[in-house]
Amino acid sequence: MRLLQNRYRLQLLNALSLLLLLGLWQFLAFYLNSNTLPTPAVVAKVFWQETVSGQLPYHLGITLFRLVVSFTIAMLLGCALGIVLGCNKALDAFFDNWLVIFLNIPALVAIILCYVWFGLVESAAILAVVINKLPNVVVTVREGTRTLDQDLLEMARCYHFGRRKTFIHVVWPQLHPFLMAATRSGLALIWKIILVVELLGRSQGMGYQLHLFFQLFDVAGILAYTLAFVAVIQLIELVILKPLDKKAQRWRR
Amino acid sequence: MRLLQNRYRLQLLNALSLLLLLGLWQFLAFYLNSNTLPTPAVVAKVFWQETVSGQLPYHLGITLFRLVVSFTIAMLLGCALGIVLGCNKALDAFFDNWLVIFLNIPALVAIILCYVWFGLVESAAILAVVINKLPNVVVTVREGTRTLDQDLLEMARCYHFGRRKTFIHVVWPQLHPFLMAATRSGLALIWKIILVVELLGRSQGMGYQLHLFFQLFDVAGILAYTLAFVAVIQLIELVILKPLDKKAQRWRR
Amino acid sequence: MTAIAIDIHSKTYSAQGTAPAHRAIANLKLTLTSNEFICLVGPSGCGKTTLLNIIAGLDPDFKGDIRLETGHKKPVIGYVFQNPRLLPWRTVRENITLALAGEHAPETVDALLDIMQLTQAQHVYPERLSLGMSRRVSIIRAFAVNPDILLMDEPFVSLDAPTARQVRNLLLELWQRRPHTVLFVTHDLREAIALADRLLFLSPSPMTVMGEISVPIARAERNDEAQVEAFRQKLLAHYPEIKTLL
Amino acid sequence: MTAIAIDIHSKTYSAQGTAPAHRAIANLKLTLTSNEFICLVGPSGCGKTTLLNIIAGLDPDFKGDIRLETGHKKPVIGYVFQNPRLLPWRTVRENITLALAGEHAPETVDALLDIMQLTQAQHVYPERLSLGMSRRVSIIRAFAVNPDILLMDEPFVSLDAPTARQVRNLLLELWQRRPHTVLFVTHDLREAIALADRLLFLSPSPMTVMGEISVPIARAERNDEAQVEAFRQKLLAHYPEIKTLL
Amino acid sequence: TLRLGILAFGTVAWEIEALKQQKLLDSAAFDLEIHPVANPEAGKIALQSGAVDIIVSDWIWVSKLRASGEDFTFYPYSNTSGALVVPENSPIRSLKDLPGKRLGLAGGELDKNWLLLQALGQRQSLDLNASVEKVFGAPPILSQQLLRQRLDAVMTYWHFAARLEAQGYRQVLDGRDIVKGLGINEAVPTLGYVFRQSFGEQHRQSINSFLNSTRQVRQTLCQSDSAWQKIIPLTQAEDTVTQNKLRLRYCDGNIDSWGEKERQAAGRIYQLLKNLSDNRLTGAGSALQPGTFWSTD
Ligand SMILES: Nc1ncnc2c1ncn2[C@@H]1O[C@H](COP(=O)(O)OP(=O)(O)OP(=O)(O)O)[C@@H](O)[C@H]1O
Numbered sequence A, B: 001m002r003l004l005q006n007r008y009r010l011q012l013l014n015a016l017s018l019l020l021l022l023g024l025w026q027f028l029a030f031y032l033n034s035n036t037l038p039t040p041a042v043v044a045k046v047f048w049q050e051t052v053s054g055q056l057p058y059h060l061g062i063t064l065f066r067l068v069v070s071f072t073i074a075m076l077l078g079c080a081l082g083i084v085l086g087c088n089k090a091l092d093a094f095f096d097n098w099l100v101i102f103l104n105i106p107a108l109v110a111i112i113l114c115y116v117w118f119g120l121v122e123s124a125a126i127l128a129v130v131i132n133k134l135p136n137v138v139v140t141v142r143e144g145t146r147t148l149d150q151d152l153l154e155m156a157r158c159y160h161f162g163r164r165k166t167f168i169h170v171v172w173p174q175l176h177p178f179l180m181a182a183t184r185s186g187l188a189l190i191w192k193i194i195l196v197v198e199l200l201g202r203s204q205g206m207g208y209q210l211h212l213f214f215q216l217f218d219v220a221g222i223l224a225y226t227l228a229f230v231a232v233i234q235l236i237e238l239v240i241l242k243p244l245d246k247k248a249q250r251w252r253r
Numbered sequence C, D: 001m002t003a004i005a006i007d008i009h010s011k012t013y014s015a016q017g018t019a020p021a022h023r024a025i026a027n028l029k030l031t032l033t034s035n036e037f038i039c040l041v042g043p044s045g046c047g048k049t050t051l052l053n054i055i056a057g058l059d060p061d062f063k064g065d066i067r068l069e070t071g072h073k074k075p076v077i078g079y080v081f082q083n084p085r086l087l088p089w090r091t092v093r094e095n096i097t098l099a100l101a102g103e104h105a106p107e108t109v110d111a112l113l114d115i116m117q118l119t120q121a122q123h124v125y126p127e128r129l130s131l132g133m134s135r136r137v138s139i140i141r142a143f144a145v146n147p148d149i150l151l152m153d154e155p156f157v158s159l160d161a162p163t164a165r166q167v168r169n170l171l172l173e174l175w176q177r178r179p180h181t182v183l184f185v186t187h188d189l190r191e192a193i194a195l196a197d198r199l200l201f202l203s204p205s206p207m208t209v210m211g212e213i214s215v216p217i218a219r220a221e222r223n224d225e226a227q228v229e230a231f232r233q234k235l236l237a238h239y240p241e242i243k244t245l246l
Numbered sequence E: 001t002l003r004l005g006i007l008a009f010g011t012v013a014w015e016i017e018a019l020k021q022q023k024l025l026d027s028a029a030f031d032l033e034i035h036p037v038a039n040p041e042a043g044k045i046a047l048q049s050g051a052v053d054i055i056v057s058d059w060i061w062v063s064k065l066r067a068s069g070e071d072f073t074f075y076p077y078s079n080t081s082g083a084l085v086v087p088e089n090s091p092i093r094s095l096k097d098l099p100g101k102r103l104g105l106a107g108g109e110l111d112k113n114w115l116l117l118q119a120l121g122q123r124q125s126l127d128l129n130a131s132v133e134k135v136f137g138a139p140p141i142l143s144q145q146l147l148r149q150r151l152d153a154v155m156t157y158w159h160f161a162a163r164l165e166a167q168g169y170r171q172v173l174d175g176r177d178i179v180k181g182l183g184i185n186e187a188v189p190t191l192g193y194v195f196r197q198s199f200g201e202q203h204r205q206s207i208n209s210f211l212n213s214t215r216q217v218r219q220t221l222c223q224s225d226s227a228w229q230k231i232i233p234l235t236q237a238e239d240t241v242t243q244n245k246l247r248l249r250y251c252d253g254n255i256d257s258w259g260e261k262e263r264q265a266a267g268r269i270y271q272l273l274k275n276l277s278d279n280r281l282t283g284a285g286s287a288l289q290p291g292t293f294w295s296t297d
């Protein structure tokens, strides 16, 4: 009973917060009364028009495709590298410099070089995103790997768990919070990067479209597209990340 | 003795990796022989010229100043918010939406709106960076807070540690790896963002300068500035982060 | 000067996922007079740790009432947890002094470290200690705060016989020098008899008091193994209701 | 069918920060014949856990040599760690079955869970267990792998007397049914006498063997408290060199 | 085929659309493949990566690249240039009124108009670089800031300037005025088609034919209202005032003559910019590189 009520309360709070944000926005827009901050209603209208015209779904779809591909590659590679570096001091010493350098190469530089070398093709765009995102994942996962519980690893060794079992049952659950952090901030980072990537070398996608709006200073358009993206991420959050979180945390008292 | 040798070995590896990277670069540049990838020597020359002319130190200094200010604000605020959200389910439910939204507002949008509302001034630039970075820190620290050891917190409560002591001696050390991850990827993120911020509305700084180079497609200039920045970050890494890491990890067996 | 009145109607751990709800304590009524030394004996998993947590105020989620009647406002509690619960990133000494409020005499800590043979290890991080050493640190921490209520959850396991003896004597000495209420969980009946004013025998979950026996041996004679053994044999023979626990 | 030849010249934990280097074991020579049951008794912090870790192959950083002479290639080791070391994100049953290589009979696990009174808790996550319950899980895990070498680091603390008795009997039964070498660390001399073929008394750090005594009581008579007590008294009286340990 | 990288709503796009509307593409001596790009830099990347053959850019950049060994070449497309825009009632009437004012500048400190403006200032013994409060920024933000009266004037690209004009803002002077002020009377192109010389030589026929068609279609767009009506959606302007202003400025930029005189004028401007920017804009080349300009014959 109480638990149920509790859950309802949390959901209520969740809905409330959205409402409050909308209210704030409406108030601000009303108060400023400038085309630099259109009201929610105006944005919703633009959103609707763009959706009906098929423009928004088209560009959103393309950007999401790029996001999914590059996110997957970056996470898989990043986890592998992060774990290896976290476990092996020699490799870590060797690649630490590279990591810092790649971490701090401006998005712009990586993108330009990728495009110029590999041509304005889809794979170059995705590679550019991966290069930007990968070092972040590596750094986070490496940090996580360094905190692994030695007692449990010893136990696994003693009982001959082997690599696969050790990874799945001992290492992975401990890395979970770090992976969650990397995922959440990673989606956001990729989204920031992908916009620049599309801006500089693709003829479709949200970044391309947002730039057009920016040239015309069409804030309503920008916000409508932003909202669409945020909604998708919110959906991912609700359908994938939250349940994952819940499942991974259910052992906690 | 063995430990010492070990340390030398690691440092050697470290130096080796830099050399290898340089070699790779030289080889690639030589092989491609295109003005899109100048050789290290050319970049070094540009670096030297820009340093002597005072341009590079000037712009680098300004960007670093912005970086430090916005990083400090974002980390402090982010930690506070992250810890609060990680501890308090109701607040978390309330602000979760906001977090997802702010996390996924494109850098561009935040920057434009900041500039438009607050004018092309320094504080607007810094605010824009903070808005972009803050949600990342919050998400990471929140993840860390959720994994806090309940046994130790109970111990602290039982012995009346009080808020301050609990925070310093029980919570902080457990958050350390998450903070390190947030710091490392945070510096990189801010660097990515600040470039856009400076590009869109500042009259000095690395972003402004890189944009000039970019318009002229002067890759050597871009790389020279990038290297300068990477060197600074590497210095921060060596002088601040590594020692911090070491100090925070020295209790591990 | 602390009397404790415990009246727990029920303590239930709520269901979670596949795990069913678990009623750990049911109708547990208990009064501890000031400065009493109580030993709790009960089967593994019956709810002893749960009870100590409730008394320490760490677990407010139960039905019932705990009253701590102290002279001054807030009783100081020393709790030797079942696991040492040391901060791994603080040295042994820091772990102890952190528990002490503000001002404290370093000599007391020094003396305790000395008795527990940890003077050498005082600036070492807990990861470098053996389990028995960690336990000793956790005992020092509880003693050092000068508690009004001392909760000890199987404190002397992992200690070798001579050390355990020594710590037992130290505990009694401290208790006699500055009286306070002690709740002591143990599975070792001999230890319980050697220490307690009163033995409480607890039933398996949901836990409740099955039997209550005062130890009639004078404090001075507690060190005599023979007397303790004799009383133990008597217990084993004459109390059918607690037979299953012994 | 596993004999163990231990010859540790020295085991030193290296210095780190303020903590000095610590020589934990020095010149420890020891031969265990096949299927021997050995109890290790020594002061807290002397190096017992260190020794077990070395034998289990978890700590290769020592000077000396450990030879495990087994019929087949790699001896299976069951290790009851001093702390339960359960995976908190796996249920009780998963924690046990994970240690079993590939195919295993669920009935064995069922039977062990039943004896340890954990059938009810088998699908629960370890955070919901009491410490004694966790320890029992860790014991089941070690028994379930059918070890050639069984290392037990104070396995029965936190168990109530009846349960401990039961588990002790189970251990002996398993040992007699399928002989294997057992190294058993305990601080309880009575327990040691009731279980061991041979008692090893260990010195404080750096650890070395101080005394070695075979227990002359027939296996059938080990359950007789009086006999055990008698032998214990004899030990206390007649072995001055190990006096300090008892 | 010619692969053309153009801004989605740029003036080249207007012309291509007009070509389509007038069904001139089917009969043309060239095949066109359009690649929309989001901004000029994206165009440069596309050209260098080989994704497109032709983009629109400026000749200084071409000369700079030629100096570094590339073989890009340039054919003029438009004379339109940026302009200095102020609010209607602003006290700023000429260069002399600028010192002490907050001036928004698109394109950064190496922007050609800004460099030339400084040269013009020097002739009137004004050190604009020191006396003006410069605010560099992205053009859309600058326009916005001017609208919100956070800037006193902006020096911006022509289409942003035209949109501001349509909202009642006043153009003080434009790029051509500045060049004239510096004593160069010839109209020098600002933008043009850029492609590899080797590519041009291989496809001389189709390129020349393409250049021809677009020149003609521009005439139609400027002369025929019906042709103009058809491409209005591409102007991205809602109101006729803005549309007309854009058309006016667009047609103003028409290239009337492109001969030796103009090329020499370009050479002079190049030297000017080279000195003004301290070589930064022009790169290593000591003079305008030969072959920078594509000759149709
Ligand atoms: N956090 C929890 N959530 C759910 N059930 C719990 C939790 N903690 C303990 N329990 C259950 O409550 C009962 C009592 O646990 P408790 O730890 O108090 O036992 P105990 O008497 O201290 O046992 P031991 O002697 O083994 O330490 C056990 O059956 C256990 O499974």
Ligand SMILES: Nc1ncnc2c1ncn2[C@@H]1O[C@H](COP(=O)(O)OP(=O)(O)OP(=O)(O)O)[C@@H](O)[C@H]1O
Binding pocket: B253, C127, C128, C129, C130, C131, C132, C133, C158, D013, D014, D022, D024, D043, D044, D045, D046, D047, D048, D049, D050, D051, D082, D205
């Ligand atoms: N990781 C480590 N680093 C440094 N020193 C250690 C480490 N582990 C143990 N020691 C030291 O080695 C000695 C032996 O430790 P060990 O854990 O083997 O003792 P033990 O005999 O198992 O004691 P107990 O009965 O208390 O568990 C102790 O003095 C301890 O301080």
Ligand SMILES: [Mg+2]
Binding pocket: C048, C049, C050, C082, C153, D130, D131, D132
């Ligand atoms: Mg307990």
Ligand SMILES: [Mg+2]
Binding pocket: C130, C131, C132, D048, D049, D050, D082, D153
């Ligand atoms: Mg030990």
